[in-house]
Amino acid sequence: MKLAFLGTPAPAVPSLRALLDAGHDVRLVVTQPDRAVGRSGTLRPPAVKQAALAAGLEVAQPRKVRGPKFHERLRALDLDLLVVVAYGRILPRSLLDLTPGGALNVHFSLLPRYRGAAPVQWALARGEAVTGVTTMQINEQLDEGDVLLRRETPIEVDEHAPALSRRLSDMGAELIVETLAALGENAVTPEPQDHTLATFAPVLSPADGVWSPDWSAGDIEGRIRGFDPWPGVWARRKRKRLRLIDGAALSGETSTEPAGTVLGLEEDGLRVACAEGTVLSLRQVQPDGRRAQSARDAVNGRQLTPGDVLEPA
Numbered sequence: 424m425k426l427a428f429l430g431t432p433a434p435a436v437p438s439l440r441a442l443l444d445a446g447h448d449v450r451l452v453v454t455q456p457d458r459a460v461g462r463s464g465t466l467r468p469p470a471v472k473q474a475a476l477a478a479g480l481e482v483a484q485p486r487k488v489r490g491p492k493f494h495e496r497l498r499a500l501d502l503d504l505l506v507v508v509a510y511g512r513i514l515p516r517s518l519l520d521l522t523p524g525g526a527l528n529v530h531f532s533l534l535p536r537y538r539g540a541a542p543v544q545w546a547l548a549r550g551e552a553v554t555g556v557t558t559m560q561i562n563e564q565l566d567e568g569d570v571l572l573r574r575e576t577p578i579e580v581d582e583h584a585p586a587l588s589r590r591l592s593d594m595g596a597e598l599i600v601e602t603l604a605a606l607g608e609n610a611v612t613p614e615p616q617d618h619t620l621a622t623f624a625p626v627l628s629p630a631d632g633v634w635s636p637d638w639s640a641g642d643i644e645g646r647i648r649g650f651d652p653w654p655g656v657w658a659r660r661k662r663k664r665l666r667l668i669d670g671a672a673l674s675g676e677t678s679t680e681p682a683g684t685v686l687g688l689e690e691d692g693l694r695v696a697c698a699e700g701t702v703l704s705l706r707q708v709q710p711d712g713r714r715a716q717s718a719r720d721a722v723n724g725r726q727l728t729p730g731d732v733l734e735p736a
Contacts, residue, residue, distance in 0.1 A: 424503040424524075424603060429453040433470040434592040435508035438529055440474065441596035442506065447603065449480055450500045455511055456484045489515050497521050506599060507561060511540075516563050526561040527602065529595040531588070532624065533557060533573055535616040538566035539624035543588045546578070546624070547649030548631075550641055553577050554587070556595040558602040560613055567621075569613035571602050581671070583651040627654055633735050634658035636682035640672035640701035657736035658683070660727060664736045668715050669707035670695075676702040683733035693718040693727060 425448045428439050442449055452475035457466040475482050485493045494517060497505075504524030507514070509531075519526050532542035534557040539545075546554045555575035560568040574594055578587060605611035632646065632654035646656045647667055656667045670692070678686060678696040686694040692704030709715040710726050721727045 424448065424607070425450055425501060427451040427453060427497060427500065427502050427505050427522075428471075428475075428508075429505060429510040429514075429526075430471045430508040431455045431469045431511050432509055434531070434588050434595075435471050435510075435529075436474045437592045437596035438506070438508045438599050439471060440478075441600050442603075443478060445600045445603070450502065451483055451497070452480050453483045453485065453488075453510070456486060488512055488518055494518065494521060505561075506603075508595065508599070513563070513565065514561060519561060519563070524606070527571070527599070528559050528561045528566075528568070529599050530557045530559060530566055531591040531595060533575055534559060534566060534570055535618060535621040537622055537624040540626045542624040543591060544584050544624070544627060544649040547582070547584055547587065548642075548645045549649075550645045551578060554591070556591050556598050558595075558598050559616075567616060567618070569615050571611050571613060572598055572605065574598050581648070583648045585651065629654045632656045634667070634683075634733060635735060637698050638682075639699045640670075640695075640697040640703040643667065643697060643703050644670055644672045658733040659736045660731050660733055664711035665726065665733075666709040666711070666715075667705060668709050670703050670705040672697075673702045673704050678702050681732065685727055685729050685731040685733070687729045688718060688722050691718060693722065695733065 426442065428442065428449050430439060431454050452471060454469045454471045457468045460467045472482050498521055502522045504522045505526035507526055508529045514526060532546060533555040537546055553575055555573055557573045558571040562568040576594065632650045634656060643656065647670055650656055658665050658667060677700040680686060680696040682696055682698045684696040686696055692706045695703045695705050697703050706718050707715055708721050
């Protein structure tokens with residue numbers, strides 16, 4: 424098929440490569456503008472741009488996708504459809520109508536669950552045991568288009584967002600190729616989503632990672648895994664910020680101490696009382712401005728000691 428591919432970050436790259444390997448004619452790659460990074464403000468190209476240029480593809484980086492010049496450029500390519508993977512912008516109806524096949528999206532959740540910008544992160548943060556990828560037809564609403572194909576996978580024990588994102592990216596790459604093949608053979612029927620089952624995965628903010636005494640041990644474990652590497656989960660101990668790097672809820676163990684109380688060191692984890700009487704085994708921490716360290720090293724270095732009480736950062 425004759426395609427334009429719209430995507431920006433690294434998780435979109437496997438889908439672009441898979442489409443090329445499957446023999447599709449990717450006539451244009453559309454990605455967001457280069458972004459300034461670091462104190463120097465050096466411009467860094469998106470991962471999709473780097474992959475596209477390495478493959479010898481033409482790249483466009485429009486600041487707006489509603490402009491007539493951009494629409495005319497796409498129309499002149501005589502495309503069959505658009506493929507969108509983590510592009511980062513909602514497409515207007517005028518753009519969706521430019522091609523006979525409209526626009527297809529690879530979304531990293533089992534829609535209608537976890538619509539939005541951060542489905543991988545929120546699935547982990549909310550303790551899901553299963554997730555997956557979905558291909559769908561794009562409409563003007565946020566992730567509400569008809570579903571084409573789904574593929575699910577269990578979330579592995581101790582799996583953090585970067586690892587899960589890589590797995591789902593590879594699954595999505597396989598699924599978009601399978602979806603286009605099925606569409607070419609009229610072997611797939613679009614399925615409307617049940618909007619009553621929808622859940623949402625909004626853009627992350629630093630506030631999402633501020634430790635709360637209302638969080639159970641399971642809540643904290645999920646956020647540690649889901650908010651890696653950003654925004655992280657942060658608490659405060661004696662006016663100093665501390666990032667919680669690795670931890671797990673202890674099944675069957677309870678505490679009557681106030682939430683945030685450091686109970687003691689057992690094996691490789693610091694036991695911390697949490698909401699609802701639950702207990703977290705905190706295995707790794709990072710004092711603000713310092714390197715990550717094991718719980719045992721944190722105790723030896725007096726970064727955390729039994730009897731301390733963690734507070735919101």
